[in-house]
Amino acid sequence: MLVNDLMTAKEKLIRVSPMTTIREVLQLMKSHNVRSIIMDKTKPDGAYGLVTFKNILQSIVAEDGDIDLLNAYDIAATPAVSVSAKLNVKYAARMMVTNSIKRLLVIDDNEVCGILTMSDIITVLMEDIEQN
Numbered sequence: 001m002l003v004n005d006l007m008t009a010k011e012k013l014i015r016v017s018p019m020t021t022i023r024e025v026l027q028l029m030k031s032h033n034v035r036s037i038i039m040d041k042t043k044p045d046g047a048y049g050l051v052t053f054k055n056i057l058q059s060i061v062a063e064d065g066d067i068d069l070l071n072a073y074d075i076a077a078t079p080a081v082s083v084s085a086k087l088n089v090k091y092a093a094r095m096m097v098t099n100s101i102k103r104l105l106v107i108d109d110n111e112v113c114g115i116l117t118m119s120d121i122i123t124v125l126m127e128d129i130e131q132n
Contacts, residue, residue, distance in 0.1 A: 003092050004085035006124060007106045007114035015040055015112075018049070018073035022059070025051055025072055036103055038112060039076040048105055048112055049076030082107040083116065093121050 014028050015038045025037055039049035051072050059065040059075040082105040083092050092104055096118055106114040 001089045001124070002085065003083055003087045003089055003104075003106055003116050004113075006089055006120045007085065007116045008120070009114045010112055013038055013112070013115060016051070016072050018042055018071060018076075020072045022051075022056060022065070022067040022070045022072070022075065026056065026067065029053075036115070037072070038080070038105065038115070039072040039078065041110075042073075045110070047079030048082075048107065049073070049078035050080035050103065050105060051076045052103070080105040084108055085113050089116075089121060089124075092116055093118075096121075 014032050014034055016025060016028065018039055020039075028037060029035065036050055036052045039051055041048050049072065055075045055077060056067075059070055060067060065075075081095075081099070081101055083095065085106050085108050095101065096104065102118050104116045105112055106116055
């Protein structure tokens with residue numbers, strides 16, 4: 001099974017510009033019921049970033065950040081850890097476990113194609129168990 005078979009497609013992802021305030025990011029996360037948002041790259045040869053609850057908490061709680069003064073660019077994990085859509089899922093899962101990563105951006109040709117989460121992989125494993 002390939003990453004492409006399990007990932008959430010780019011059409012369903014929430015993306016923001018690097019200058020989006022953290023308040024706006026949190027509002028989008030809440031309204032779309034998601035735990036991460038993709039920060040667009042700043043130039044064609046740049047890197048995508050990923051804003052997660054963890055990034056936000058680290059910036060706000062640990063560093064007394066102001067959600068109206070901080071932008072996605074300030075806290076996003078950039079470059080986001082990524083894999084190819086054509087990669088076997090077992091290697092993506094190994095990468096997640098080894099590096100304690102819950103989400104991987106799926107990027108091909110330096111363009112975002114989707115996102116793969118641990119939940120995506122576990123859901124398929126659970127469905128497989130139920131069928132056997």
